[in-house]
Amino acid sequence: MRIAFLLLLLQLGAAAQQRRARDYGVPFDGSPGPYNAITDVAGVTVGQTTLISGDGPLVKGKGPIRTGVTAILPRGTTFAPCFANWYTLNGNGDMTGTHWITESGFLETPILITNTGNVGTVRDAAWQWMDQHHYYTPFYHDYWYAYPVVAETYDGIFNDINGQHVHKDHVFRALDSARSGPVDEGGVGGGTGMMCYGFKGGIGTASRVLDKRAGGYTVGVLVQCNHGSRNQLTIAGVPVGKALQDTLPFTMDKQPLGLASTPPREETGSIIVVLATDAPLLPGQLKRLAQRIPLGVTRTGGIGGNGSGDIFIVFSTANPHAFSNTDNENVTTIPNEHINALFTATIEATEEAIVNALFAGKTLTGINGNTVYGMPKEAVLRILKQYNRLNK
Numbered sequence: 001m002r003i004a005f006l007l008l009l010l011q012l013g014a015a016a017q018q019r020r021a022r023d024y025g026v027p028f029d030g031s032p033g034p035y036n037a038i039t040d041v042a043g044v045t046v047g048q049t050t051l052i053s054g055d056g057p058l059v060k061g062k063g064p065i066r067t068g069v070t071a072i073l074p075r076g077t078t079f080a081p082c083f084a085n086w087y088t089l090n091g092n093g094d095m096t097g098t099h100w101i102t103e104s105g106f107l108e109t110p111i112l113i114t115n116t117g118n119v120g121t122v123r124d125a126a127w128q129w130m131d132q133h134h135y136y137t138p139f140y141h142d143y144w145y146a147y148p149v150v151a152e153t154y155d156g157i158f159n160d161i162n163g164q165h166v167h168k169d170h171v172f173r174a175l176d177s178a179r180s181g182p183v184d185e186g187g188v189g190g191g192t193g194m195m196c197y198g199f200k201g202g203i204g205t206a207s208r209v210l211d212k213r214a215g216g217y218t219v220g221v222l223v224q225c226n227h228g229s230r231n232q233l234t235i236a237g238v239p240v241g242k243a244l245q246d247t248l249p250f251t252m253d254k255q256p257l258g259l260a261s262t263p264p265r266e267e268t269g270s271i272i273v274v275l276a277t278d279a280p281l282l283p284g285q286l287k288r289l290a291q292r293i294p295l296g297v298t299r300t301g302g303i304g305g306n307g308s309g310d311i312f313i314v315f316s317t318a319n320p321h322a323f324s325n326t327d328n329e330n331v332t333t334i335p336n337e338h339i340n341a342l343f344t345a346t347i348e349a350t351e352e353a354i355v356n357a358l359f360a361g362k363t364l365t366g367i368n369g370n371t372v373y374g375m376p377k378e379a380v381l382r383i384l385k386q387y388n389r390l391n392k
Helices: 004-018 098-104 115-130 137-143 169-177 283-290 294-301 340-360 377-386
Strands: 045-053 065-079 082-092 111-115 148-154 203-210 216-229 270-276 310-317
Touching: 004 283, 004 377, 045 169, 065 115, 065 169, 065 216, 065 270, 082 098, 082 283, 082 294, 098 137, 098 310, 111 115, 111 169, 111 270, 115 169, 148 216, 148 270, 148 310, 203 294, 203 340, 216 294, 270 340, 283 310, 294 310, 294 340
Parallel strands: 111 148, 270 310
Antiparallel strands: 045 065, 065 111, 082 310, 203 216, 216 270
16 A cells, blocks of 8 residues: 555655746646646546557557546546536547437436547546446446547557557556546647647646636646647647658558558647536537637647547536436536636647647657657747747
8 A cells, every 4th residue: 555655655756847838938828727737626636547558560450559547537436416517629539428418418427538449448448447436426226328528639650559559457457547637738648649739649638727816717628649740730829730740750660562651741649638627517508618619629739630539528517406306406606708718728728738738758669669749849839939938
């Protein structure tokens, strides 16, 4: 127990010490919370399992392995469904459990993010975890049901995706390790094998705290970004991707037919965004927040291309007793005339979370020697300085 506690402290310390985009002077609008993370929304916890093993040629079922799973629990291990909604910009992807969210207006399960090949495994494991932890309404006793929310992006360029290496124990580990506080970013959890704008992508997070006159609410965002092409990348309004077009190009080994592969030039991949807020919003209002998430994605250059799965889920931790199987409940909400500040916070936090994922990304080599480089931060900062868009 003591060793596990010390390991947890080391992990939290590493996350806290990692320099992030704004630490380098990248300018962002708005005021972040203490962790600048989705966990700034009280009660929200995040846990991750990262799987990295093997090198060399792809051997299906064995590796190399570059994948994982990320878990977000809206109220920790307490079962208290949240008002929620979701939105898709381009639907070349998957997020399970969304039909019931649309119908009921509630999120009743944790949210998990993994790779495309492991959605079913993670969904089944989440069900089993909920069963073992009694994470469900007692109304149905032994006949409870749930539709776990599991989303994905594709890591098959670097990972033996058809080997389906995320197993039940990995999902349990992510859920059981979920904590508040700093969140590890970059190539961790579900983001381990992901590429964003031609550089190493993965997990990123950010938050915004509204001015007291706007309610003082917190908005937190977590992204798993695996989208975009190099020339699209925009940071702080600067077209840095165009300047970095020939810098550290993505490389793939020769294909079985002997044809050399070239770096992708068009929009490819996907992005999953999870947004939490403590603002008292009804499902219809949360849909409106979800529809503003793409505006944050486009600030970094994303277009929601044909091959991209851009799927977003939003929940509110306010009204903790809103859910009931038997009783009428009174809930609080804010007027629509006061929602603009939340729209702005959504856009700002989404933009920064994506940039944070890029700043945390480290060079990764996966199957068949396929290599994606971490974004060259020094070059990016030099370009931003040329445009007078650097705070330092």
